[in-house]
Structure formats: structure tokens, C-alpha cells
Amino acid sequence: MALITMKDLDINYKLKSRTVRAVRGFTLSIDEGDIVGIIGESGSGKSTLAHGLMRILPENGYMEASEIVLNGRDISRISDAEFRELRWVEVSIVFQKAMSALSPVHKIFDQMYDTILSHKPATRKEDAEKLLTKLFSVVNLPAKALSMYPHELSGGMMQRIMISLGLVFNPKLVILDEVTTALDVITQGQLLDEIKRLVREFRLTAIMITHDIGTVNELCNKVAIMYAGELLEYGEVEDVIFNPFNPYTKALVKSHPDLNPHGMGLRGIPGTLPDLSNPPEACVFYERCPYRKDICAKEKPKLIDYAGRKVKCLRVGELS
Amino acid sequence: MSTEMLKVKNLVKYFPVRKIGKKQYVKAVDDLTFSIKTGEIFGVLGESGCGKTTLGRVINRLEMEQSGEIQFLGQSISGREYKEDKYFRRKMQMIFQNPYDSFDPRYMIYKSMDLPMKINMVGIDQKRRLEKILETMNHAKLTPAESLLTRYPHELSGGQLQRISILRSMLLNPRFVVADECVSMLDVSVRADVLNLLLQVHKELDSSMLFITHDISVATYICDTIMVLYAGKIMEIGSSNDILNSPLHPYSKALVSYSPTIRKGEKERFRITGEVVTPIDPPPGCRFASRCPVAKEKCTVEEPKLRTIDNNRQVACHFV
Numbered sequence: 001m002a003l004i005t006m007k008d009l010d011i012n013y014k015l016k017s018r019t020v021r022a023v024r025g026f027t028l029s030i031d032e033g034d035i036v037g038i039i040g041e042s043g044s045g046k047s048t049l050a051h052g053l054m055r056i057l058p059e060n061g062y063m064e065a066s067e068i069v070l071n072g073r074d075i076s077r078i079s080d081a082e083f084r085e086l087r088w089v090e091v092s093i094v095f096q097k098a099m100s101a102l103s104p105v106h107k108i109f110d111q112m113y114d115t116i117l118s119h120k121p122a123t124r125k126e127d128a129e130k131l132l133t134k135l136f137s138v139v140n141l142p143a144k145a146l147s148m149y150p151h152e153l154s155g156g157m158m159q160r161i162m163i164s165l166g167l168v169f170n171p172k173l174v175i176l177d178e179v180t181t182a183l184d185v186i187t188q189g190q191l192l193d194e195i196k197r198l199v200r201e202f203r204l205t206a207i208m209i210t211h212d213i214g215t216v217n218e219l220c221n222k223v224a225i226m227y228a229g230e231l232l233e234y235g236e237v238e239d240v241i242f243n244p245f246n247p248y249t250k251a252l253v254k255s256h257p258d259l260n261p262h263g264m265g266l267r268g269i270p271g272t273l274p275d276l277s278n279p280p281e282a283c284v285f286y287e288r289c290p291y292r293k294d295i296c297a298k299e300k301p302k303l304i305d306y307a308g309r310k311v312k313c314l315r316v317g318e319l320s
Numbered sequence: 321m322s323t324e325m326l327k328v329k330n331l332v333k334y335f336p337v338r339k340i341g342k343k344q345y346v347k348a349v350d351d352l353t354f355s356i357k358t359g360e361i362f363g364v365l366g367e368s369g370c371g372k373t374t375l376g377r378v379i380n381r382l383e384m385e386q387s388g389e390i391q392f393l394g395q396s397i398s399g400r401e402y403k404e405d406k407y408f409r410r411k412m413q414m415i416f417q418n419p420y421d422s423f424d425p426r427y428m429i430y431k432s433m434d435l436p437m438k439i440n441m442v443g444i445d446q447k448r449r450l451e452k453i454l455e456t457m458n459h460a461k462l463t464p465a466e467s468l469l470t471r472y473p474h475e476l477s478g479g480q481l482q483r484i485s486i487l488r489s490m491l492l493n494p495r496f497v498v499a500d501e502c503v504s505m506l507d508v509s510v511r512a513d514v515l516n517l518l519l520q521v522h523k524e525l526d527s528s529m530l531f532i533t534h535d536i537s538v539a540t541y542i543c544d545t546i547m548v549l550y551a552g553k554i555m556e557i558g559s560s561n562d563i564l565n566s567p568l569h570p571y572s573k574a575l576v577s578y579s580p581t582i583r584k585g586e587k588e589r590f591r592i593t594g595e596v597v598t599p600i601d602p603p604p605g606c607r608f609a610s611r612c613p614v615a616k617e618k619c620t621v622e623e624p625k626l627r628t629i630d631n632n633r634q635v636a637c638h639f640v
Binding site: 041042154156157184185186187188189190192193211212213214215217218238241242251252253254255256257258266267268269270272 | 368477509
């Protein structure tokens with residue numbers, strides 16, 4: 001069953017002289033229990049999408065959608081006050097930079113208690129402590145971290161705190177925004193293992209925003225490929241990464257050094273992202289696509305169901 | 321190929337910790353001995369705080385060592401700062417992680433490329449120097465070269481600027497290049513091209529390189545030999561394929577098993593606990609002992625020496 005369905009989601013940033021169309025026509029439905037990786041390079045709109053879903057866009061950011069159904073309820077048209085009731089209770093987010101997400105001048109317990117109070121003002125301190133101690137043991141944190149300040153903790157520990165903060169109300173959907181990116185390799189691996197376990201234990205649905213295909217391969221079961229604000233391919237990780245259909249996905253996988261033997265076979269993608277204040281009318285990847293044909297410059301491809309996944313490419317029949 | 325370009329013997333670099341009363345040191349680089357052959361790309365792999373950047377800076381004379389000896393092209397360069405020694409600077413160059421920091425924002429790219437040659441008196445006059453710059457850029461397919469030269473750093477993308485910074489370091493035909501995390505900032509699709517450019521110019525100049533990275537897939541792609549560092553000590557040295565496919569040291573095993581990859585199927589983790597230690601006055605014995613799953617009593621008492629196993633394979637562990 002679909003937990004969240006987004007239809008024709010657009011996010012624009014209004015600048016002085018132009019409008020940057022960061023996310024365009026994003027349509028995706030995520031099933032309960034899935035761990036979906038959203039892969040994109042910088043400027044692909046993946047973080048903007050996450051922030052849009054949480055309604056925490058900067059002031060010049062505007063989101064429009066024909067519908068966003070979360071848990072059976074259309075949340076695209078509810079007021080900010082109504083959304084505030086949902087935020088953190090039904091959907092929460094874990095940020096990349098735990099260091100800047102936590103207040104440096106409050107003890108961990110105090111700032112986490114604050115979050116709890118904002119939704120359940122009647123919570124007693126002892127109960128909050130009990131709850132947080134339990135959560136901490138789940139994410140492998142010592143209980144004494146509650147009485148510490150952020151600067152006393154390592155990057156991995158802070159990220160675990162952010163994750164446990166995201167789980168405080170046992171939400172259905174958790175968005176993980178590049179949570180392992182700034183961490184060391186081993187800490188990153190340990191955290192990925194833990195997230196996998198948490199998703200099962202808490203019956204979560206997770207969206208993992210990342211630029212690293214390896215992370216998605218280890219953590220997720222579905223993957224969405226974003227480029228220049230559009231969704232280009234969506235399906236099972238096994239299918240999309242090991243047998244990509246869309247030319248961008250193909251190129252992306254090829255440019256990953258992975259654990260390739262030495263020196264051979266790595267290919268970059270020449271060219272740069274299109275200007276998103278004036279995105280191309282037709283295919284967004286046309287300029288850089290090695291498989292392009294004349295028709296690709298004229299006609300806009302639609303996201304179609306193809307061989308058990310969703311692909312956006314006019315030539316998908318020939319290329320897959 | 322067999323001649324040694326750089327020899328490092330018992331290299332030590334400590335940083336004092338600012339503390340009143342007791343004097344303490346961060347043992348960033350502690351007694352390292354290794355050598356780099358002509359034409360070799362020598363990878364330094366490790367997590368944050370392992371001393372890999374310090375090592376690069378000491379070799380490049382940006383920091384002075386505490387003790388130990390460095391031989392470069394058969395001559396000892398330890399104990400000298402080489403600030404004014406143009407001959408030395410021509411022979412040894414550095415590529416930094418963030419290209420936006422390594423270019424003067426107020427200089428046109430042309431000026432940043434021309435100055436090093438002018439100062440080192442490479443090329444007879446401005447016209448010849450410009451010819452050489454254009455030739456190098458065109459050869460590296462960085463086009464249109466003329467128009468790129470008239471830009472300022474902020475007008476270029478990170479990938480373009482990093483490629484220019486690689487070419488700039490090569491203009492003086494150096495014998496040795498220290499590349500410090502030079503692709504970590506870049507998107508995968510761009511990273512591939514930068515790595516390939518690095519390989520190409522390296523091959524053409526037959527220079528040697530110290531390639532510092534935390535990413536094992538990048539390291540195995542580009543390096544001939546990999547040295548694994550942990551908390552200022554060498555854990556293992558071996559060919560990149562050996563380190564990747566059959567790591568011997570427990571730390572290398574963990575590092576390889578925790579790196580996210582795009583290989584099919586579930587990977588067996590070589591589980592370790594804890595986080596990277598900062599080497600402030602470390603206890604005797606092996607630096608990795610506190611986290612090592614196979615550590616015995618001996619490991620906390622006696623420090624393992626770097627032993628040669630076979631085929632230029634060296635490991636510092638009692639139980640290999």
C-alpha cells in the first residue's frame with residue numbers, strides 16, 4: 001500500500017530576476033515499508049524535494065502539487081498550522097549536518113525534551129527521560145549522552161542523536177537527508193547497518209537522499225534517480241543499478257569508481273547541468289546524452305511504466 | 321620504474337595540544353617509513369585524524385617534521401623549509417581538495433596559470449608561456465581554452481576548476497605531486513573525468529604521486545600501491561589489488577568491508593566497534609588494539625613492527 005503519493009510536484013525558488021525551477025513534475029508513490037534511495041548529483045533537486053515535503057523551504061521557495069497524499073490524507077493543501085501537527089509525528093527528517101542541527105548551548109536532553117513538549121506539552125520530565133534512554137539504547141548510544149553537550153560527542157554519535165530525535169514520535173515516514181555523507185567510512189557503514197535494523201524494528205518507511213550509489217545499494221530496496229529536478233528512473237535497486245535503462249542512470253553507474261580493478265573503464269559525463277531558471281522544453285538530459293536522437297530535442301519524454309519500473313526516456317524500448 | 325623517487329624514514333610530526341599544566345601532543349604522524357618509486361601512484365588511505373593530510377604537508381615542506389628523514393631525488397630534504405627554493409618547488413607540486421581555495425579569486429585563470437611559470441622562468445616570454453598553457457589545456461580537452469582563461473574562479477564549476485588546478489600543477493613538469501583529497505568535493509560524474517585526467521598527465525610526465533584519500537574505491541582505481549594509516553601509524557602497505565581483495569591487517573579488513581559498494585549481494589562485515597581515536601598521548605601497544613576484534617594482551621603492551629610479508633607487502637600486526 002502506498003504510504004505517500006506525490007503528483008506533479010513543483011518547487012520553485014524566486015530570485016530577484018528569475019525563477020529557478022528546482023523540482024518539476026515530480027510524481028512518485030512510495031509503498032509502506034520501503035527504503036527508497038533518491039540519488040542525484042548536486043543541483044538535482046533532491047534536498048529541495050525533501051525540504052519541500054517537510055515544508056521547511058527557505059522563504060523564497062514555493063511548492064505546488066496536484067496532490068501529496070500521506071497516509072490517506074492530502075497534505076498539499078492543508079495550512080501550515082495543520083501541517084505543524086503532522087510534522088515529526090507522521091513524518092520527520094534527519095539532516096546531514098548534525099553539528100549545525102543541534103544547539104551548541106543546550107544539553108542533548110534539554111533540546112530533545114523541547115521537541116517532545118512542542119507536540120505533547122503534558123509530557124513529564126521523567127517520562128521523557130525514560131523514552132529517550134530507551135531510544136538511545138536502540139541506536140547504540142550511552143544514556144549519559146543525554147546530559148552532554150553536542151561538542152562533547154563525535155560526528156557518528158551526533159548523527160545517532162539526530163536519528164533518535166527523528167524517531168521520538170514513532171513517525172511513519174522518515175526522510176534521511178545525506179545522513180552518512182560527512183562520516184568516516186567505518187562509522188558510515190555501522191550507521192547504515194543500524195538504520196536498516198531500525199526501519200524493520202519501528203516499521204518505518206524511509207527516504208534516503210544521497211549522491212552515493214554504494215550507500216543506496218547497501219541500504220535501500222528501491223531507488224529513484226533524479227537529474228536537473230526531474231525523476232528519470234524508479235524501481236528496485238537490483239534492476240535500476242545493475243541494469244539501468246535511462247541513459248543518465250547508465251552514465252552515472254559507469255562513472256562510479258566502485259571497487260574496479262585499477263585504472264580502466266571509468267567514464268565521466270561530459271557537460272554540465274542545464275540552467276534551471278530556463279529548463280529545456282524537451283528531455284533534460286539531451287545536451288549530455290550519448291544516445292540522443294533528433295526527436296529527443298523536440299519531444300518531452302513522460303515517465304512510463306516499463307518492465308516493472310518507471311523510466312523517462314523516449315528511446316527506452318531500444319535502449320533497455 | 322625501480323628507482324626510488326622519495327624515501328621517508330622514521331618520519332615524526334607531533335602537534336602540541338594547548339593545555340595548561342601538563343604538556344600533551346597529538347601524534348599525527350608517528351614513525352613512518354616507506355618509499356615511493358618513480359612513476360608510482362602511492363595512495364594514502366585512512367579516516368579523519370589518521371595523519372594522512374599532515375604527511376602530505378610534511379613531504380611538501382608546508383609543515384616541518386619533528387624528526388626523521390625524507391630523501392627526494394636522492395637528496396635529503398629534511399630540516400629545510402625550501403620556502404625560497406624555486407628548484408625544489410618546481411620539482412614538487414601539490415593539488416588541494418578545494419579548488420576554490422587554491423585559486424586567487426581576484427585573478428583571472430590565465431594569471432593563475434601564467435604566474436608560476438613566470439616566477440620559475442619556464443618559457444622564454446609571455447607568448448611562449450601562453451602557447452604552452454593553451455597546448456596543455458587543449459591536450460586535456462579542456463575547451464574552449466581561450467575563453468576559460470579569461471574567466472574568474474567563481475565563474476567555473478568545481479570540476480572545471482579542479483581540472484585546471486591539476487594542469488597548473490603540471491605546467492612546471494614536476495617530478496612529484498601531492499594530491500590531497502583532490503576529488504572528494506566533486507560529483508561522481510565529474511570525478512571520473514578528473515581522475516582520468518590525473519592518470520593521463522601523470523603517465524605523460526612519468527612523475528610520482530602521493531594520493532591522499534579516504535575513499536577506497538577511488539584509491540584502488542588510481543593507485544598502484546596503497547598505504548593504510550590509522551592514528552598516525554602505518555597499518556599495512558601493499559598493491560592496491562591486494563589491499564582491496566585480501567587485506568591482512570584487521571583495520572584494513574574493516575575498512576574494506578564497511579565501504580559501500582555497488583557489488584551485488586550482501587557483504588560480510590568485518591565488525592569492529594568504537595570510533596576513530598585521536599592520537600593524543602596514546603597508550604603503549606598497537607594503536608588499533610582498543611577496537612580490534614582479534615586483539616590479545618600482547619597488543620596492548622608491545623607495539624607491532626611493520627613486517628615485510630611478501631611481494632612488497634608490509635603489515636604491522638602481531639597476528640598476521
